Amino acid sequence: MRFVDEFREPGGIARLAAEIERLSHGQYVKIMEVCGGHTHAIYKHGLQDLLPANVELVHGPGCPVCVIPMGRIDDAISIARTPGVIFATYGDMMRVPSSSGSLLDAKAAGADVRFVYSPLDALTLARRNPDREVVFFAVGFETTAPSTAATLLRARDEGATNFTVFCNHVTIIPAIKAILDSPGMSLHGFIGPGHVSTIIGLEPFAFVARDYGLPIVVSGFEPADIMQSVVMLLRQRSEKHMRVENQYARVVRADGNRRALEMMGETMMLRPFFEWRGLGFISHSALALRQEFAGFDAEVRFPVPNVRVTDPKACQCGEVLKGAIKPWQCKVFGTACTPETPIGSCMVSPEGACAAYYNYGRYSLMRQGVPAGSPASST
Amino acid sequence: MTDARRIESSLSAQLGRMERARVVRHDAARLLDEHITLSHGSGGKSSHALIESVLMPAFRNPLLDSGADAAVFRSVAGAERIAMTTDSYVVSPLFFPGGDIGQLAVNGTINDLAVSGARPIGLSVGLILEEGLDMNVLRRVVASMARAACAAGVPIVTGDTKVVHRGKADQIFINTSGVGIIAAHSRLDMNAIQVGDVVLLSGFVGDHGMAVMLAREALELDADIVTDSAPLHELVARLLAAAPDTRVIKDPTRGGVASALNEIASRTRLAIRIEEERVPVRRPVRGACEILGLEPLHIANEGKLIAIVPREQANDALQALRGHALGEDAAIIGEVLEQPEAMVLLSTAVGGSRVLDMLVGDPLPRIC
Secondary structure (H helix, E strand, O other): OOOOHHHHOHHHHHHHHHHHHHHHOOOOEEEEEEEHHHHHHHHHOOHHHHOOOOEEEEEEEEOHHHHOOHHHHHHHHHHHOOOOEEEEEOHHHHHOOEOOEOHHHHHHOOOEEEEOOOHHHHHHHHHHOOOOEEEEEEEEOOOOHHHHHHHHHHHHHHOOOOEEEEEEEEOHHHHHHHHHHOOOOOOOEEEEOHHHHHHHOOHHHHHHHHHHOOOEEEOOOOHHHHHHHHHHHHHHHHHOOOOEEEOOOOOOOOOOOHHHHHHHHHHEEEOOEEEEOOOEEEEOOEEEEOHHHHHHEHHHHOOOOOOOOOOOOOOOHHHHHOOOOOHHHOOOEOOOEOOOOOOOHHHOOOOOHHHHHHHHHHHHHHHOOOOOOOHHHOO | OOHHHHHHHHHHHHHHHHHHHHHHHHHHOOOOOOEOOHHHHOOOHHHHHHHHHHHHHHHOOHHHHOOOOOOOOOOOOOOOEEEEEEEEEOOOOOEEOOEEHHHHHHHHHHHHHHOOOEEEEEEEEEEEEEOOOEHHHHHHHHHHHHHHHHHHOOOEEEEEEEEEOOOOOOOEEEEEEEEEEEOOOOOOOHHHOOOOOEEEEOOOOOHHHHHHHHHOOOOOOOOOOOOOOOOOHHHHHHHHHHOOOOOEEEOOOOOHHHHHHHHHHHHHOOEEEEEHHHOOOOHHHHHHHHHHOOOHHHOOOOOOOEEEEOHHHHHHHHHHHHOOHHHOOOEEEEEEEOOOOOOEEEEOOOOOEEEOOOOOOOOOOOOO
C-alpha cells in the first residue's frame, strides 16, 4: 500500500534501530512522545522491542480524550439530558467516566446521544432536526479545533439557530510548558506532535530548545517516522545543537496552516485558565467561543453546572499524563481499571497511554518479569 | 339412478362448489399491500396472505410444504450426534455491497453448524418485521434467503413471522436456527490442542465488516469491498477429510480473527502467536483500516474459517482449503505456544511484537 508500506519496511527499521543503539552510546535517554497518536503507533507496531534498553519512551499529555477533566464530562451529561437536545460527540468520548456514569450510560437512560465523525456531521443533524437542539461536544487540540471553527463559520453563514458547540478545545504548548516546569521532570527530548504541527507550524516549539535546552523533533506516525525521529533527537544531543527539527516534512510546513489558524482566531479565543486532568489548572491553555459566536455557545445557551470533580483516589491518570509513572505502575492498572471498565480517561481512548499499554504492551512487561497490574512494580 | 347414486352425485357437486369456494378464498388471500401492517402479524387473513404469497413460494420444499407446526425429519443412519444452533441478525443497512441481511442469516447459521463439524439439514426462520416496511424490501430479503438456502443445499423447513409497532424494530430482524448431523468420525475438540499445532486461515480477513461499515452513510469512503458471506460446510468437510485430527474450527464473525483466537487461548490457557505479514488482507480493507484506525484482525468475516491442526497435517489441510473456491487464499498464519498463558501475540511486520486482544467496546454501530 503506497504511503504506508514504505514506512514499515523491516530492513529500514532495523537499520534505524542499529543507528539508535550506536548514537545512544549506552547512556540512559528518556524521550517523551507528546502525542497520543505516537503512543498508539509505538505499541501497535511493538517498537519498544526494537529500541535498546537504555532508550526509554515516556508518554505525554497529547491524548485529547485523556486530558478532559471529569467535571467537564459531568457538564456534558447534564447538557445531554436536557429535554429536546441531541448531543453529538466523537465516539471515544462516549465511554469516558464522569462522577456518575458515562455518556453511554446517559444514552442508555434515555438521553439522545449520537456519535459523529466530524462537527459538520453534527451541523447536518441540526439541519435535519429543526425542532431539536443539537449540541456538539468539541474536544481535541489544534488538530480538531479548525474543523470546529469551520463548522461554526458555516453555521453562522447558514443562519443555524439550533446548533451549539460545547467547546473543550485545548492547546498543546502550555501543556508541554507545564510538564517542563513540573518538579522532578528529567527528560532528554521530545517527539513533537505531527498533526498539531500541520496547523501551528514549528515556531511555537522553539522555546523547548531555547529555554530548556532540549531537542524536539516533529514526527510522523509510521514506525519508520518514529524511529527516525529518535535518531534525529540523539544526533542533536551528540552534536550538542538543540533545536526544533521537522521529520514529518512531507506533511508539516514550517509555518503551519495559516487559513486554519485564521478560522480558529475568528471563532475562538483563549480562556484565562482551564483545568487539565492530572496537570491541574493551566492558564491560557484552552479555547472558548468568541463573544460574536455566543449564540452557538452551549455554555451560554444551556445551564452548565460547571462543577469541579476530583478524580477517583485510586486513579493516577495525572501522573501518567505527566510521564511521571508508567501506566502499569498505577495502582488500579489492569485490575480495577481496564478498557471494559475504565476508571481513568487514559484507559478509554485507543491513544491513551494506559489503553495502549493494556491492549498491546502487556507482553513486553511480562517478559521483563513485571506482571501487568502489579503495584509492586513501581520504579 | 339409485338413491345411493343420487346422494353421491349431489355430494360430488357440493364438493365441487366447496373446492371452487376454496380457490376463490385462496385468491382473495393474494397479497396486495405495499407495506407491512400490524395485521400481517395478527395470525388472521393478512398473515396467511403474507405467508402464502411471499414466504412459502420462496422457500418451497417438502418439509415446509406439509404445513405442519413442526418439521419432522427422518432419522439418518449414523447420526448419533445432532448439532443445533441459533443466531439473530439485526444488521444495518439491510443491503450492503455483495449481500444483505437475508443471505447473512442463512449462511451465518449454516456456518455455526459447519464449524462444529455438522452437516446442516434444515433451518428455521423467524422474521420480526417493523410496521410500515416496504413489501418489496421484504420480497428482496426473502428471495435472497431462498437463493442462499438453495445454493447451500440446506432447506428452510419451518418459520414464524411477527409484526411490531413502528419504531419497535429496525425494518427486519431475522432469527435463524439450524440443525445438523455430526459425522461419526468427527474428532473436533478444543481441549486436544497442543503446543506446536498450527493456525490456518481460509482467506482474506475483514471484507464483511468493512463492506458494511462503508455502506453506512456516515462514512464517506469509497472502496471496492464486498461481503465475503458464504456457506462453509463444504469447505469444512474437505478440511476434515484431509486433516482428520483438526482440533478446532471457528468462523471469525463479530470481533474478527482476534476474538476467535483469544477465545481459544483463554479456554486452553495456551498462547497463540500470529505473524502479521502472513495474514491475508485485501489492499482496500487495509487502507480503510488505516484511515479509520481499526485492526483488520478485529473486523467481522462471514465466509472465513480458522482452524487449528496438528503440525504434521498442516500441509494437507492447507492444500485441501486451497482446492476449494472459498479457501483459495488460505494461509498458515501462526502457531500454538506454551507461554505466555492464555494470550494471543502478534509478531508485527516491522519486527516487534505485541498483544492481540479481543475487541473492546466498539463504538461503531452493529454490523451483523
